[in-house]
Amino acid sequence: xxxxxxxxxxxxxxxxxxxxxxxxxxxxxxxxxxxxxxxxxxxxxxxxxxxxxxxxxxxxxxxxxxxxxxxxxxxxxxxxxxxxxxxxxxxxxxxxxxxxxxxxxxxxxxxxxxxxxxxxxxxxx
Numbered sequence: 001x002x003x004x005x006x007x008x009x010x011x012x013x014x015x016x017x018x019x020x021x022x023x024x025x026x027x028x029x030x031x032x033x034x035x036x037x038x039x040x041x042x043x044x045x046x047x048x049x050x051x052x053x054x055x056x057x058x059x060x061x062x063x064x065x066x067x068x069x070x071x072x073x074x075x076x077x078x079x080x081x082x083x084x085x086x087x088x089x090x091x092x093x094x095x096x097x098x099x100x101x102x103x104x105x106x107x108x109x110x111x112x113x114x115x116x117x118x119x120x121x122x123x124x125x
Contacts, residue, residue: 046075053078053085056096063100074099 048054057078064070078085078095085092105125112118 046079048078048082050082050086052089052092053082056092056099059096060099 046057048057057075060074061071081091081095085095107123107125109121109123110118111121
């Protein structure tokens with residue numbers, strides 16, 4: 001096991017990993033949905049008064065059209081920050097750079113449920 005991972009693992013997993021054993025972690029059995037918001041934002045319905053902000057929004061929407069949660073988050077931030085971008089347009093280019101993720105790592109997480117069935121979930125970093 002790499003030395004840099006040892007501090008991140010609980011001792012029970014650490015000993016199993018040192019023996020090259022396969023460890024399956026059970027996912028939580030309860031699901032609690034995110035509480036409803038007072039004002040629901042739909043990315044496809046969003047438009048901004050400022051032309052520069054609208055341009056940034058259109059470019060981000062075009063590049064990430066398959067990521068509805070991402071677009072919702074970006075729309076909420078742009079809506080909140082719009083007065084700042086109107087007073088200080090130089091920060092809009094900074095926001096556009098920050099809104100582009102550097103990388104996303106997706107991996108599979110196999111696990112066994114209570115019935116003994118093997119299932120596979122996706123993990124992200």
